[in-house]
Amino acid sequence: MAFLAGQHEEMIQWLFGRAFRAFVVRAINTLHYIQTRDPINLLTAARGRDLYFLIQQLSWLMKLCFLTELGFSSDEQKQIVTRNRRAQFIHTAAVQSLNAASIS
Helix, strand or coil: CHHHHHHCHHHHHHHHCCCHHHHHHHHHHHHHHHHHCCHHHHCCCCCHHHHHHHHHHHHHHHHHHHHHHCCCCHHHHHHHHHHCHHHHHHHHHHHHHHHHHHHC
16 A cells, blocks of 8 residues: 555645555554454444545545556646545545644
């Protein structure tokens, strides 16, 4: 996942804000919980609203990979993603989440 992030760093920063490393850790912890159903992993796994946004973020990471494979340039990808309402929603939620975390 870190390799993919390096390829799409600019768009990842826009979609996830500064919290990409936290996103990777949360995704891995959630995967471990889903695989094992171990109650210890439940504490760090995404649930509810967080799980929804985690899935959306993973979906956008995959879409960026597909766009790259199809030959779209970084600028073309940026235009596609920043014009998309769902991506704007994910971006806004990431910014709000960062703001809420910095206040608490």
